[in-house]
Structures are given as C-alpha cells and as structure tokens.
C-alpha cells in the first residue's frame with residue numbers, strides 16, 4: 001500500500017538517517033514530497049511511503065519512538081473551516097469533484113479524490129485552502 | 134386586505150408578526166394561494182452574502198496633539214484617501230497594500246477593524262499654520278475612532294451574468310477562475326432569496342429602507358451606481374440582466390466580522406464579501422406574488438468572458454434552477470456550474486434578520502423616497518484631442 005505521512009521533528013533529529021533506517025529495517029520505499037524547516041525550530045517532511053501495511057505500521061511506531069511526530073495525510077490541501085464561507089469558488093477549478101457543495105450548500109472536501117493539482121489554493125477568495133506542500 | 138408599514142410595525146412590537154424567509158414563503162404561497170398568504174404573512178426576509186467590490190468605509194481618527202492635516206494616509210500599508218478634511222478618510226475595499234498587494238487590501242483592513250484588531254496608521258502632511266504636525270505613526274482600534282461607517286456605493290446587484298470562457302487559456306476574473314474551452318460556468322446570486330429579485334420593481338425598497346448590513350442595522354442610502362432599471366425584464370417584471378443596485382450605509386462599530394470579510398480574486402484584485410439582509414413588508418397581494426418567485430423562473434445570461442469587449446457575447450439564457458443543478462447544457466455539452474456567493478451564509482443572514490424582527494428588535498422603515506424606474510446606463514466615450 002501507499003500512504004502519505006507528514007513528519008515533524010526537532011531540528012537536531014535528522015530526517016534523512018531515519019529515512020534510511022525505514023528503508024533498511026522495514027523494507028519501505030519512500031518519496032520526499034516536500035521538506036522544510038520552520039524558523040530553525042522544527043523540521044517537517046512530507047513523505048509518500050510504499051510497502052506492506054504491517055511494515056508501514058511498524059515504521060511509524062519506530063519514528064514515534066524517536067520523538068518524531070507522524071500524521072496521516074489524505075490530501076495535501078486542507079480547508080480551514082473557520083475561514084471558509086462556503087462560497088463555492090474553489091469548486092469551479094476542481095475538475096475531479098474533490099471539492100463539492102453539499103445539498104445544503106456547505107463545502108465538502110473529499111480528500112480521497114484529490115489529485116493535488118493545487119488550483120483550488122489560488123481560487124479561494126478567503127484564502128481558506130492551505131497547501132501542505 | 135392591504136396592510137400599512139405602521140400596522141406591520143405594531144404587530145412586530147406586539148410580537149405577533151408572521152415573518153418567514155423568501156425561501157420558506159414559496160411553499161406557503163403554493164399551499165394557501167397568494168390572497169390568503171398575503172393576509173397571513175407580514176414580512177419576508179431576503180439576504181445575500183457575496184463579493185461586492187464597490188464598498189468602503191468613512192473613518193474619522195480624531196485629532197492628535199499637535200494636530201495634523203492628513204494628506205497621505207495608509208492603514209496596515211493600504212492607502213486611504215487624503216482628499217477630505219484633516220482627519221477624515223475613505224478607505225476603499227479594493228485598494229491593495231504596498232507590501233502584500235491584493236493578498237491584503239482595504240477590505241481586509243475593514244474586516245480587521247470590525248474584528249477589534251489594532252491597525253497601523255501612518256500619515257503625512259505638508260504642515261500648515263493650524264495643523265503643524267507633518268508626520269504621524271500610531272496604532273488605532275475601531276473603538277478609538279470617532280465615526281466609522283461603511284458607505285458602499287454599489288451593493289446587492291439585482292441579477293448578474295453567469296460567466297464562461299470560450300478561449301483556450303485559463304482566465305482569472307472577478308467571476309473566479311474560468312477554465313479554458315468552456316470548462317466551467319460561475320454565477321453569483323442568492324436567487325430566490327436575493328433581496329432585489331424579490332422586489333423587482335422596487336415597490337418597497339427605497340431610500341431609507343432599514344436593512345441588515347454586516348450584522349448591524351443599516352440603511353439604503355441612495356440608488357447604487359450603475360443603477361439600471363431600464364434593463365430587459367420578463368412579462369412579470371423580473372430583470373433578466375444586471376438591473377438595480379443599492380448604496381448602503383451602516384455603523385461599523387455595530388458590525389460582526391463574520392459578515393464583512395476581505396476576499397482575493399487571483400489575478401484580479403481584492404474584494405469584500407458583504408452580508409446584507411432586506412425585509413420585504415407584505416403590504417398587498419402584488420408584493421406577495423413577487424416574493425413567491427422561484428429559481429426556475431429567474432433567468433440570467435451565460436456570457437463569454439474571454440471576449441475583451443464591453444459587450445460580450447451571450448451563449449445561453451439559463452434559469453437559476455439550471456445553474457443550481459450543478460451543470461448546464463451548452464451546445465450539447467454538459468458544463469459544470471459553480472456558485473461564487475454563499476447561499477449558506479445568505480440563509481443564515483435571512484434567519485438572523487427573521488429573529489431580530491420576531492424579537493421586536495428590528496422595525497420596518499418605509500422609504501422616504503422611491504427610486505426611479507427606466508433609468509438606463511451610460512458608457513464612457515473615449516474622445517481624442519487636446520484640452521477644450
């Protein structure tokens with residue numbers, strides 16, 4: 001299976017050696033989608049990992065044991081519900097229907113359908129859509 | 134039986150007024166018929182929440198010591214108008230900031246003020262005998278200002294075009310992002326809940342009408358700019374193209390930041406989402422019949438925004454029911470439709486206004502002057518030559 005995870009680690013914990021460990025010990029393949037360091041306080045890595053489900057689970061446990069925060073990510077775009085006014089402008093550019101209006105005209109984000117084209121980020125007049133990468 | 138404004142206000146004061154939203158009233162009229170419904174219902178609430186660029190705020194900062202006659206004024210880096218008296222200004226919603234451009238503009242400053250945030254005020258002046266100070270750099274909050282009121286020259290359009298893009302390139306417009314090759318259609322309306330579509334001939338909405346404005350009780354102050362009551366109409370009188378508009382006024386100190394928000398249209402500019410609710414008194418059967426209108430009977434034109442002319446080609450006339458269905462058929466192709474104004478928030482505003490009236494906190498104001506019908510639009514001719 002393939003899974004996207006967002007890792008956050010204290011700046012001194014190096015991301016790369018951890019990743020090497022993941023490959024060796026847990027037979028996981030991975031892709032770094034994005035890496036960034038936030039004001040030298042903490043680092044963040046967005047990874048796509050591939051492997052057996054049990055190995056992925058074990059790998060995540062391993063990372064957590066090393067003080068690395070791990071978050072499952074379905075989609076790399078997130079809608080901030082406090083900023084969203086359900087205007088619908090973002091649905092204009094989402095050709096796959098990952099952003100849709102519900103029957104009562106609220107916005108819903110089906111993150112499993114998202115193709116990560118990022119068009120909606122710029123289409124939102126409230127700047128309520130945030131890209132993780 | 135006809136009712137007067139006074140009779141309805143007396144019912145509101147007694148807590149007996151029957152108040153429903155413009156969506157709820159449709160079912161009531163279907164069930165009871167226009168005549169009985171007109172007797173039963175006293176007020177119908179309408180609302181809209183969408184981008185309205187022609188908006189802004191008049192502010193008075195009060196005098197510093199020594200005083201200044203502000204010439205160049207900026208608030209959080211957004212220029213405000215310096216051509217009024219010493220410490221008065223007008224801050225326009227679409228003015229971009231010097232540092233963040235359209236990502237943070239006048240509308241965002243207005244929202245931040247209403248949200249109670251401190252705003253960075255910088256002003257410069259030549260200095261005069263009576264206003265010696267030449268520079269000022271300080272922080273202000275809404276509560277520190279003497280007066281702060283929104284005065285929006287053109288809001289709540291009565292009907293508006295739907296937009297499509299017939300070119301092969303993506304377009305960035307005030308109608309949102311339009312995908313190439315007629316990839317999508319956008320539209321901006323509250324439809325059957327929209328204020329001016331429920332009173333198409335402006336029988337009850339005029340100068341002085343009390344309204345819900347950004348969470349405060351405001352007023353209609355004048356006809357809006359580009360007021361076009363001479364627009365094409367259907368046989369009942371509903372506009373089929375952009376028609377009337379309203380100029381609105383209201384006290385920012387009583388507003389709620391939820392209903393006034395800064396907006397950014399990529400590649401176009403800053404705008405402001407404005408929440409407006411207008412009560413329509415059911416004075417007689419004619420007005421009742423007007424407010425019973427449904428999305429299937431309200432029409433607009435799908436216009437090709439890729440044509441860089443003032444008169445853009447109309448591809449199809451469509452009803453709001455078709456636009457709301459999620460797709461429209463154009464030349465045999467099903468094209469996705471998306472709204473740009475929030476029906477969800479418009480419903481919330483109509484409900485809120487409804488509650489104010491039911492609780493006896495909001496009374497109807499009869500217009501002190503009606504707006505002209507048959508008012509048409511002028512264009513701007515580009516004339517050649519030197520000074521004349």
Ligand code: SF4
Nearest residue numbers: 084085087088090124
């Ligand atoms: S464009 Fe932004 S504010 Fe509008 S519905 Fe989408 S996420 Fe919400």
Ligand code: SF4
Nearest residue numbers: 094114115117118120
């Ligand atoms: S990134 Fe693209 S596919 Fe994903 S929600 Fe936004 S517009 Fe839709």
